[in-house]
Amino acid sequence: MSATVNPPVVFTQDELGWVSWIDPLPEAELTERHFAGLVDRARAKSDYFRLLVRDPEVLEARTKTDKDIFYNVADGLPRAERELAAAATSRYNGCIYCASVHARFASTYSKRRDDVQRLLDEGVGADLGERWNAVVKASVALAATPIAFGPDNIAELRRAGLDDAEIVDVINGASFFNWANRLMLSLGEPSK
């Protein structure tokens, strides 16, 4: 498998592939327990999800957590800024694959592709305006170990106009990518 890998060396909004370092389950071996874990049957075509489906119960719960944090936009933070939190977290932790996916989503939903690209090019210190800066800074503080998120982050998010429900969406979105980044970075690698 590794012979075909062409790893990207910069952060990008281009579509990337991902190659597993250990064996995904073969499609032919998937049972109903595995399909329940995949949530979307179409994910059986993805190496990444057929790898994670080795533990179907965890994958199912993880996937449903992910979907609600990012796709439930009945109220709360706009989708674009949830994706910004995901992209900023991925940029800071160093997950080129995750950053590519969520930078694309942030661009699509915000129509601010150039600002998103500056986050990727310049890093989490890029000046993206008060509101986006506050979201990026909060995401970075949450990603640090030990966790550096504090009352200053809350105050900054509030000054930027976020209410408590929206701040919880930032916390959830950024925290979730500390989960996602660690799987993507450690079980395989991106390929152009």
Place this chain on the structure above:
Amino acid sequence: MSTQDIIDTLAGIEPGSALDAIRARRLQARENAQKSYLSLFEPVDASDVSLVERAAVAAFVTGLHGESPVAAFYREKLAANADAAALVEAIQAEIARGKTSGPYGAFPAGPLSIENKAGLIYRVSAERKPVLGARLVAAFEHAHLLVFRPRDAASTDMKALLDAGWSNTGIVTFSQLVAFLSFQLRVVSGLRTLAAANA
């Protein structure tokens, strides 16, 4: 729900509070963060990763983040296992040796190399290897990488786990465990910070 919501418990969120109402707006996320916890710590199949191994990794990972209600919770969870006293003591000593600040590590060679940041490459101390055993030694060294320098991960790290007796499925569960705890610690910390800002 068979048990109390673990994030609410660790974050000190009371029923009927403002944050309880906010969390209720993301009910699927709340319920499935709970199901993630249950499927990792009360799994239907523990044949690839034992319950003691799960508790040991959780105590180590949460301890590496610094003392907190989450770290105390998982330390007590491990201590509740029979004959775990030596393990708890060894893990406390290894946490002290492994504590540092992240994320650090190297990017793929190229324009990002100027952002490379050196840091501790943690290895379990020789004196504690017999108490932990080969599987946990490999798991702790990889967990430390996942916590502090995930961008350093390489295919050779998978080989180290396989060589120590971890199966492919066990590696997936173990990786999910460390990654999930990275999430849970941050949600709890974030919610506690928000609650304190409103107090």
